[in-house]
Amino acid sequence: MKKLPLLFLLFSAASAPAQDYSGHVADKEDGTALAGVIVTATDTAGHTAGYTTSSPSGDFRLVPKAGSDVARLDFSMMGYRRQSIAAPGERVVVLMTPEATDIREVTIRAPRLSFRGDTVSYNVDRYTEAQDRSIADVLRKMPGIEVAASGEIRYNGEPINNFYIEGMDMLDGRYAQAANNIAPQDVARVEVLENHQPIKALKEIAFSDRAAINLKLKPHAKARWTGTLRGSAGWSPMLWNGGLFAMRIGAQGQSMVTLKSDGTGQNPASETDRFSVEDILNGGANSYDPPAHLAAGISSAPLDDSRTRFNRSHLASVNNLRKLSADYQLNSSLAYGYDRLASDHTSQQSWQLPDGVRTDTEQESATARRQELTARLALKANTEKFYMQEKLEANLSWNDIRSALRGSYPNRQRADAPAYGLENDLKYIRRAGSRSLTVTSYLKYLARPQSLEVLRDTGLQRQEISDRGFYMNHNAAFGTQAGRFAFAFKGGVAALFRTLDTDLSGTGLSLPTANDLSTGYAGAYLQPGITYRAPRLRLTLDLPAGYRRYRLHDRIAGTQSPAGLFTWKPRLAAKWSPSGRLSLSASGTIGRDAADDRTGAGAILQDYRSIVCGVGEYLQALQRSLSAGITYKNPIGGFFTNLLVLRSWNDRPFLPTQQFDGDYIVYGSERRTNRVRTWYFSGDASQNIDALNGQAGVSVSYNRSDMEMLQEQVPTPYQTSTLTVAPRFNFRFAAWLNTEYRLAYRYTTLAIRRRSPDARHHFDQRLTVNVIPAKQWIIQLTGEHYYSQLSARQGKHLLLADASLRWKANAKWEVTAAVTNLLGRNEYAYTLFDGVSSGSCRYAIRPRNVLLGASRRF
Incomplete structure (x- = not known):
């Protein structure tokens, strides 16, 4: 009987299951869970004792054969380095390193x-x-x-x-x-x-x-802090380009510092431009940006900035984000930009007048200095039940322009165009189940004390402008869901208070040359909406409507012109996604938006020859549009495409006017229906081409507008159109050779009723070839070809070439030598259409530049 327990123990040991092994497999570089990794158990004799594969979450559990003495676990997957570990005694985390796998070449x-x-x-x-x-x-x-x-x-x-x-x-x-x-x-x-x-x-x-x-x-x-320190210098003329970029991205906060200085044609200050789509909560109503008063400034050519910018530019920017808690974060930023530009260009402008063609010439040498200071502070909370944002932002800019012009109207111009803005944006959202309550408040103050002086042989013309505005928009919204329907009920108030004082002297015009206005509006609006959402279909109906009470007090004329206007613009939209790859959309709108607030009977001198007269009453346009679009994507195959077609009909209450008065062109408006019809089409397609380690794509757009202008008191219907086709590709033919190519072809037309249409062809193409003869060396060769049709029988070609050599001393240090405009070209010419006029322009471009520099990553 004493032998039975011993036999029982031996039998139990022989039949006991082997130890389980479990763990998690992830990419070593970014921590992504890896699915499908083969996990193999190997015993002390080198035989396979069992295997499994990791789940979509990266987890695995391996049960070896009974009685196996497991020595190690092996992990393998295509695209990753094979890895082995000693048989663990507990759950493990395995990080696998990406690696190319060679299989028969x-x-x-x-x-x-x-x-x-x-x-x-x-x-x-x-x-x-x-x-x-x-x-x-x-x-x-x-x-x-x-x-x-x-x-x-x-x-x-x-x-x-x-x-x-x-x-x-x-x-x-x-x-x-x-x-x-x-x-x-x-x-x-x-x-x-x-x-x-x-x-x-x-x-x-x-x-x-x-x-x-x-x-x-x-x-x-x-x-940790990472970034790049760069510096370079050259000649013809004196050149420099340098900067420091540093960032620290952590779990509890982020910081970014940018310091740049440039004299090679780059514009570092453009990096602080804001790119944003419509405001999600207020539909774009959280902005007030009146049109610019002055048009004097540096003319630009349709070339890369680095070709035409004769500049001294600087940028200093600091951005910070701090997590105050799991739900709250504080954002702050401070940026200062300075940009000094010089330009030299010649142009010839032709106007198609009822009694013939008028042609003027202009040779301009100009210098502009722009400074901008922006500060922002924002507190935000973003959870599934609660959202809050309080943002305060200040924008201060100073723009100083000096120019000397020769040609039909020789003169000297001096413009000072500062603009000071302060805005506060508050958003609050509370959600309870399928219901939400939203409250938003937006305030903005803008001041623009500006002036323009034009010195001619006949005397001095001076334009003084004082423009101040205060805008606000407050609203509350309630949202709820019922099955597949989502309902939104929104209402609010908006107001604008603005003063405009202008005075123009020295022109000798018979027009009123002064404004002393108090203008603005106050109103209320409602924006109910309903959305139906099925698994593959979404239908949306928005029914915005409102009322605005306008007021225009003209102190010079001693008149007050109140007006009450209703706004309405329903929109119906549909989006159908028969699959995760394909989406089709369509929308339609009809209605009347708010009136144009550019008021005032007095003339404003925008530059040495352009005078704009405002509108003295509030009237609305009737707008109608239909659009349809399609998007398709196959991410695994690397194919993306989209198409959009838009047709719009706008009946505007004012017909734009253009009239010559001595040396000046006077732009205004006359109360008469102006029917504007527009077609717009755009499309893009791009495809991965793995056989060439690259991508190919093409963009196409077409825009045609039919409109009318009152020119020298004669109604002039005209049509403009632009067709653009832009193919592109980037390929790597070998480890030591890759290339990128882009072409942009444009065909523009101007057709004035009862006159022969005029058309122009333009294209520019750019080819970049990169040769890597050794791991440390990169040779880059760039060629650009521009063609511009200057007239029906004349065109102009321009060929530009650049070259650079880079030596990577190690993973951190790099030395660069670059030469731009190798062929020494000095000007670019092109023709464009602007309304019922066309212009031929010639711009000076940067001469041959040589630049030597170094950079260090940290």
Whole structure:
């Protein structure tokens, strides 16, 4: 009997299950969970004791064969380095390193694109080339993403609504500071968040068709200061370009510092421009930007800025974001920009008048100095039940312009155009279940004390302007859901109080040359809306309506002109998504918006020859539009395309007028229906071409407008149209050779009734070839070809070439030598249409420049 317990113990030991092994597998560079990793258990004799694969969440559980003496676990997956660890005694986390896998001369790496839910993820390393210095350079090569010359980013044809770094919005729409400076080596993935609603409390209540971009950084770029220090200098004339960019992205806060100075044609201050779409809560009503009074300034040519800008530019910018708690964050920014520009251009302007053609010539040498100071402080909370934002922002700018002109009307101009603005934006949202309450308040004060002096042989003309305005918009909204329906009921009040004092002397015109006005309005509005949302269909009906009481007090004329106007503009929109890849949309609107607030009978001199007269009454336009669009994406296949067609009919209450009065052109308006008809079409398609390690795409747009002008008291109907076709591609033919090509072709026409139409062809193309003869060396050759049709029988070609050599001493240091405008060209000519006139212009371009520099990443 004593042997039975011993036998029982031996049997139990032999039949006991082997130890389980569990853990989590992730990408070492960005922490992404890895699915499908093969996990193999190997015993002490080198035999396989069992295997499994990781789940979509990256987790695994392996049960070896009974009785196995497991010595190690092996982890393998295509695109990653094979890894082995000793048999663990507890749950483990395994980080795998991406690595190319050679199989019979075929290289398999981590995918360029992945797609999960509403998130498209781009693998930055797969799109980065040796010459790329910023994440913006890489974004331009990603299918579906467009980066405009201004820095604005679009996804599948639509502007993005937010730009995040590690899920936090530090820059409030000024994202060019990040895109143009963050090194691609610091970014693991670019995530596109489709249909992104940034306010968590409004999810499933307020819907968005816009996308956001989120940069996921690599581990080495988190929680520490990273950035770049650059400096370079050259000659012909004296040149310099330098700057410091530093950022620290942590879990509890983010900081970014930018210091730049340039004399090579770049404009660092443009990085502080804000790119934003319509305000989600107030539909774009949170802004008041009256038209500019003065038009004197530096003329620009349709060339890259670095070709035509003779500049001295500086930028200092500091951005900070701090998490005060899990729900609250504090944003602050301070930026100062200085830009001094000089230009030299010649133009010939022709007006198609009822009795013939009038042609004037102009040779201008001008200098402009612009300074801008911007400060912002914002407190934000963003949770699923509560949202709050309090933002205070100040914008101060000073613009000083000096110019000397020869030609038909020789003169000297001096313009001072400062503008001071202060705004406060408050948003509060409380959500309870399917209901939400929203309160917003927006206030803005703007002052523009400006002046213009024109010195002619006949004397001095002087324009003095004092323009002040206070704008406010307050509203409350209630939202709720009932099944598939979402209801929104919004109401509010808006008001504008404005004073305008102007005085023009020395012109000898018979027109009134002074304004002393108090103007503005106060009104209330309602904006009910309903949205039906099915799994694949969304229908939206908005029914905005309001009433405004306008007041115009003209102290010079001693009159007051009140007016009461109703506004209404219903909109019906539909979006159908038969699959996750395809979406079709359509919308239609009809109604009357608010009246134009550009009032005043007195003339304002905008530059040495352009005089604008305001409108002395409040009238509305009848607006109608229909649009249809289609978007398709196949992220795994790397294909994105979008199309948009828009047709609009606007019956405006005023007909624009143009009349010559001695040396001046007087622009005004006459109370007469002005029917404007417009066609607009745009489309874009881009495709990954993995066989060539690159992307190809094409953008097409067409715009045609039919309108009318009263010219020299004669009604002049005319039509303008522009067709643009812009193919592009970037390919890597070999590890040592890659190239990028872009072409922009434009065909513009001007057709005036009872006259022969005039048409012009323009195109510009750019080819960049990068040669990497060794790992440390990069040779870049760039050629640009411009063609402009100056007349029916004459065209002009311009060929420009640049070259640069970069030596990467190590992972941090780089030395650069660059030569721009190798061929020594000195001018660019082109023709454009402006209303019923056409102009031929010639601009001086920067001469041959030589630049030597160095940079260090840290």
